[in-house]
Every structure is written in structure tokens, then in C-alpha cells.
Amino acid sequence: MLEQQLVNALSLGCVYALFALGFTLIFGVLGVINLSHGAVFMVGAYAALQVVTRFGWSLWASLLAALVVSAAVGLAIDYFVLRPLRKRNAPHLIPMIATIGLAIVFNNAAQGLFGAENLRFPSELVPDAQLHFLGVQISVLEVAIVVLSFALMATLFVVMRKTQLGRALRAIAESPKAAALLGINVEGLFYLTSATAAALGGVSGVLIALYSNAVFPLMGQPMLHKGIAVIILGGMGDIRGALIGGLFLGFAEVMSVAYIGSTMRDAVAFGLLFIVLLLRPQGMFGKVLERKA
Amino acid sequence: MEWFESFWQVYNNLILTIGVNALLALSIWLTLSCGLLAMANAAFMGIGAYTASILTMSAGAPFPLALAGGIAAPTLVALAIGGPTLRLSGVYLAMATLGFGEVVRVLILNAESITGGALGLNGIPQETQWWHVLLAVIVVLLILWRLRRSRIGRAFEAINEDAVAASLMGIAVNAHKMLAFALGAAIAGLAGALNAHLTFFIGPSEFGFDRGVDILTMTILGGTSGLTGPVLGALIITLLPELLRSFRDFRTMLNGAILVLIVLFLPKGLWDPKRLRSWFGRGAH
Numbered sequence A: 001m002l003e004q005q006l007v008n009a010l011s012l013g014c015v016y017a018l019f020a021l022g023f024t025l026i027f028g029v030l031g032v033i034n035l036s037h038g039a040v041f042m043v044g045a046y047a048a049l050q051v052v053t054r055f056g057w058s059l060w061a062s063l064l065a066a067l068v069v070s071a072a073v074g075l076a077i078d079y080f081v082l083r084p085l086r087k088r089n090a091p092h093l094i095p096m097i098a099t100i101g102l103a104i105v106f107n108n109a110a111q112g113l114f115g116a117e118n119l120r121f122p123s124e125l126v127p128d129a130q131l132h133f134l135g136v137q138i139s140v141l142e143v144a145i146v147v148l149s150f151a152l153m154a155t156l157f158v159v160m161r162k163t164q165l166g167r168a169l170r171a172i173a174e175s176p177k178a179a180a181l182l183g184i185n186v187e188g189l190f191y192l193t194s195a196t197a198a199a200l201g202g203v204s205g206v207l208i209a210l211y212s213n214a215v216f217p218l219m220g221q222p223m224l225h226k227g228i229a230v231i232i233l234g235g236m237g238d239i240r241g242a243l244i245g246g247l248f249l250g251f252a253e254v255m256s257v258a259y260i261g262s263t264m265r266d267a268v269a270f271g272l273l274f275i276v277l278l279l280r281p282q283g284m285f286g287k288v289l290e291r292k293a
Numbered sequence B: 001m002e003w004f005e006s007f008w009q010v011y012n013n014l015i016l017t018i019g020v021n022a023l024l025a026l027s028i029w030l031t032l033s034c035g036l037l038a039m040a041n042a043a044f045m046g047i048g049a050y051t052a053s054i055l056t057m058s059a060g061a062p063f064p065l066a067l068a069g070g071i072a073a074p075t076l077v078a079l080a081i082g083g084p085t086l087r088l089s090g091v092y093l094a095m096a097t098l099g100f101g102e103v104v105r106v107l108i109l110n111a112e113s114i115t116g117g118a119l120g121l122n123g124i125p126q127e128t129q130w131w132h133v134l135l136a137v138i139v140v141l142l143i144l145w146r147l148r149r150s151r152i153g154r155a156f157e158a159i160n161e162d163a164v165a166a167s168l169m170g171i172a173v174n175a176h177k178m179l180a181f182a183l184g185a186a187i188a189g190l191a192g193a194l195n196a197h198l199t200f201f202i203g204p205s206e207f208g209f210d211r212g213v214d215i216l217t218m219t220i221l222g223g224t225s226g227l228t229g230p231v232l233g234a235l236i237i238t239l240l241p242e243l244l245r246s247f248r249d250f251r252t253m254l255n256g257a258i259l260v261l262i263v264l265f266l267p268k269g270l271w272d273p274k275r276l277r278s279w280f281g282r283g284a285h
Helices: A002-030 A035-056 A059-088 A093-114 A140-162 A164-174 A175-179 A185-211 A220-234 A239-261 A262-279 B001-033 B041-057 B063-085 B090-110 B130-148 B151-161 B161-166 B171-198 B210-224 B228-243 B245-265 B273-279
Strands: A132-133 A137-140
Touching: A002 A137, A002 A140, A002 A164, A002 A185, A002 A239, A035 A059, A035 A093, A035 A132, A035 A220, A035 A239, A035 B210, A059 A093, A059 A185, A059 B245, A093 A220, A093 B090, A093 B210, A093 B245, A093 B273, A132 B273, A137 A140, A137 B273, A140 A164, A140 A185, A164 A175, A164 A185, A175 A185, A220 A239, A220 A262, A220 B090, A220 B130, A262 B063, A262 B210, B001 B041, B001 B130, B001 B151, B001 B171, B001 B210, B001 B228, B041 B063, B041 B151, B041 B171, B041 B210, B063 B090, B063 B171, B090 B151, B090 B210, B090 B228, B130 B151, B151 B161, B161 B171, B210 B228, B210 B245
Parallel strands: none
Antiparallel strands: A132 A137
């Protein structure tokens, strides 16, 4: 029984990690808590669902559609909202407040366009094969989510650590002004980061919509709340932290459902968040950013 | 006075809601003026509302006592969580307080025997009179107005500008932050207690993320430079859905759009004395 719980915890944790990757990437490079990431996640799921139900595209093609649409949305958010705020040198809380507004607009627009009800992908498209080994059961979809989140995490990590692009991004994270003086195309890389993070959010939206078999306008909000807990647990802006924080949260939730009861599941995430903030405000991997007197 | 009678019949609820919202906007303004983006005000409002309602419904307490309880409970909670939480700054504080709000919501949802769980509390006696709300707004405004001009208010301003510099000037930064946080919680609790005894019903979903955003929207829209801003913001956000009845379904969407547009184009909010002078006042400088 415990083995099965561990497998469930692994797949749930990777679901959280997948969402948190884009979220933490934006914070790491732009220094913005993008509270519209949950809405972008929802946009991705709806985009995929639309091309599947209206145009009869395959699941793979719909993933691509979600990627393109959400990247475009991320780019638009950066161009129309985050860029003017950067130019004005607004205090770091201001972009966060703006993205709260954006999330409300997106969520309500989805409700107006597609209705508040819970939509589903056609059941014949959802892969439902189950794998059995060593007495535990895992669906193909869960395997895909686990593999994808580990692969994306590894890719992002290598790009950030080992490539010229990653060095440029880390320089920007340290100081955009200094990076610009070194000849780095700062604005271009901001756009790239926003679009990449949004694309990650959109794709995870499709996978998680398949995993939980539900597409609805507010689907991003609970995920956003979990994502906040994950990146605080893992350290804000840290790529490895997103995966480890996600796994940690998934594990804690599954175990609390198994041994305490399902009603307190949502309190676990934020209870944990509180404890971590108490003991290690910078998260498990985060660096101390505060200026010392 | 007949027209007034009928006007009051139709609109008293709306007008009293403006008062309650003004209190909420002022409660978050207070923490903002000290440089803290604490998003726990909806939770504090909820704690106040539940405490006061349980006091009147289960314990049969008189209304003033219930109000006192509704103020005291969130203040105590704020003092308890303030210690660890207020060490955090900027976005970390916003996230932690957002998380705290979720914990409160889930706890209310699960403490069914006391709070009625998801069904909420029904049939709260309607004890709140119009003058209670008016008095509460006036008293809170007076206290905050006096506070702003006191040493404490100046300290808040200094911390808001630069906490490190303020501490080097000998200001007890943590104590002042705690004061702003606890006082904000007290005002939010008062608003919650008054509102619960106005609307008969409270439920856990009323005090979630959306309410927190609503409160923040009012203050950011109105402007944070003074006390006028939050009150003006509360007035507009409360009246807007009434004025735009035909857009009912998009009420929340409008709130979101306003939030984005204000942040982009009027960074100091609607009530920004400097800008207003440059627009209208020729004589003033």
C-alpha cells in the first residue's frame, strides 16, 4: 500500500513541479511574482480543448497549439503590462498587483466565452492505459508527466548553468542594468523568458487537465496557490527547487490524505509553507536577497 | 422627506456596504503605508465576522460585546502570526499572508460544528444600524488621521521609504510593523463583525482570495497617498456594479481591468493631490 502511495505522491508532485517551473523561471529572471500564471495555465488547457473538439486535432497537435497560444499570451502580458512597469522602474510589488488584475480578466473572459461548467477532453483521446509493476499501478499519462517534468527541469537547469544564454539570464537576474552594459539584449531575453514560462504553463495546463479530467475557468487558481507554496518551499527562482518543492508538497498531501483524512489536504500545503517560512524564509535552496544594514 | 424614506428603503444596504468596504480599504491602506503588502485582511475580516456572529448566536452576547470580540480575535491572531511573518519582506510577505488566508479558509470550512462548514452561518441577527457603520468609519478615520500626524505615522512613512535607513535612525522597525499589522487586523475584524450583522449570512468562500483582491483593488484604485484614496476607492468599487447593471456578469472582470489600467496609467491612484493640482488648480502649487 505504501508503495502505491509513494507512486501517487510522485505523480502529484510532478504535476505541481510542472506548473511551478514556469512560475519560478519568471521570478528568477524578471523578479516578478506572476499571479497570472494560473490563468495562462487555464488558457493553455482551453486552447488544446478547442482545437481537439472543434477541429478534431490529435492530442499531440493540441499540445503544440496550447504551447503556441500560451506563449503568445505570455508575450502579450510582458509587452503590454510588464514592460511599461519595468520602464517606469516600478517597485517590485506593482507588477504582482497588475498580474492579479490580469488573472481576473482572463478567468472571467474564459467564463464568458466558454461558460462556467466543467469541460472534458473526449474520453477516447485520453490515454487510459495502466502500467503495473512490483504491485503498483501507474497510468501512462502519469508516467508522461513524471518524465516530462524531470526532463524539463534538467533542460532548464543545464541551459541556465552551462550555456551562454543561461549566463546572460543569470546576469540579468543579478542586475539588468549591468547586464545591458555588458551588451546583453536584456529586453529580448525578458520577452523570451516570459514566453517560455507561459509556454511551460500552457503545456502543463493541458497535461493536468488530462490528469484531473477537468477544464474550467478557475482551474488555475488552486494550482496557483499550490505553485506559490511550491516555489516558497523550494526557494523562489530556483529551478531544482521547483521540482523538489513540488515533490515535497505532493508527498505531504498524499500522506495527509492517507493518514489524516482528505478534508485537511489543502491546509497541508499552506501549513507547510508557513513552517518553511518560519525556519528558512529563503526556502530550501534560495539565497538570502535582503540587504543587510 | 418621503423621497428619502423610499430612497433609503432601496439603497440602505448598498450605502452601508460602502461603509464596510471603506473600513476594509483603510485596513489594508494602514499596512501599505508601513511598506507591508499583507494580503491577510480578508482572513482577518472572516475571523472577526465568525467570532462576532458566534458570540451573538451561540453565546447570546450583546452586540457591543460581539463587536469587541470581532475586533479582539483577529488582533490576537495578527499578534501571534506577526512575529514570524513580518520578518519577511516584499513578495515573501505577500505570499505568506496569502497562504495564511488559505489556511484560515480551510480551517473555517472544516470546523463544521462551530462555523457551519461550507454552509456557513445563517440567520445572524440584524443588529447593525446605519449609525454604527457611520460611527465606525468616522472613528477609524479620526484615529488614522491622528496617527498619520503622530511620531508613529512618521515612522511608518520612514519604514515605507527605506526600512534599513529607518532602523539606522533609531526607529523600532519591527514594533512599528507589528503595530500596523495588528491595527489593520482590528479594523478588518470590525468591518467583518459589522457586515455579518448586516447581511444575516456568512460563509467561508466570502473571505477567500477574491475578497482579498477586492480590498486591494479599492485601495490601489483610490490611491495610497492619504486617507481619502481608500474611501474613494471603496465608494467607486461598491457603486460600479450598480451603475453598470447591464454588465453584471462582467463585474469581476471590470475590477480586474481597472486594477491593471490603474497600475499602468495612474500609479498613484485616483486621489493623487499633486496630479489633481496640476490638472485643476491654477492658484495652488
